[in-house]
Every structure is written in structure tokens, then in C-alpha cells.
Amino acid sequence: MNQTQNRQIADLVQSAKEQFGDFSDAKKQEIFLCIKEAKARGLLRKQPRDLCLSEYINTANYLLRTYSTEEFSRALTQNLDCIYVYVALVSTNSITVTA
Structure with a gap:
């Protein structure tokens, strides 16, 4: 991650x-x-x-599905789980943060 991405995530967290x-x-x-x-x-x-997947994986898939939409932005304000799932997605290069 670059410095801008780190700052955006730090601010969000x-x-x-x-x-x-x-x-x-x-x-x-x-x-x-x-x-x-x-x-x-x-x-x-x-x-x-998917009922067979954990809540974190379902949250991650939801964030991947709604990325770059207003729904995605709203999800990040719902609970801390979403924030940490998002950070995990970024740190595993599953989702890209744009400046």
C-alpha cells in the first residue's frame, strides 16, 4: 500500500x-x-x-460486490466489522484503494 492509501485507511479506522x-x-x-x-x-x-460462509466472508463479498457505489460507502459507516473487513481486503490486495 502507498502512503495515500495508508492515510485514507487510518482516517477511516x-x-x-x-x-x-x-x-x-x-x-x-x-x-x-x-x-x-x-x-x-x-x-x-x-x-x-451464503449461509455456509462466515459473517466476515459474507461481509467481504458484499463489499466486493458493492465497491465504488454509494451502498459500499454506507456499509463502511454501519459497524467496525465492515471497516476491519475492508482493511483486510485492502491488505490482501483483494480490493484497491484509489486516491
Whole structure:
């Protein structure tokens, strides 16, 4: 990630923490590992919700499906899980941040 991407994500995370509170490091790590494993297994796709997938993977697929829409922007203001799933998607190069 470049410096602009890092700043955008840091601002987004800080804003979410102010609105929703903070997660433990264990929770952040759990989300990241879940998304990383889902990517390795080919489970990250622009598909509708699947009851057989975890909430984090369903959230990731929703974000991938709605990326670059108003719906995507709204999702990032709903809860801290969405923010950390988004950060995991960016850090695994599953989604690209534009300046």
C-alpha cells in the first residue's frame, strides 16, 4: 500500500473507532486471518450472502460486490466489522484503494 492509501485507511479506522468504539487486537487478527484464508481458498467473490460462509466472508463479498457505489460507502459507516473487513481486503490486495 502507498502512503495515500495508508492515510485514507487510518482516517477511516479512526473515524469508526470514534463512532463504534475499539476492537481488541485478537478480533482484528481474527478478521484478517479469516479474509486471508478465504482469499487463499477462492471464497472471495462478488456473490450474494451464503449461509455456509462466515459473517466476515459474507461481509467481504458484499463489499466486493458493492465497491465504488454509494451502498459500499454506507456499509463502511454501519459497524467496525465492515471497516476491519475492508482493511483486510485492502491488505490482501483483494480490493484497491484509489486516491
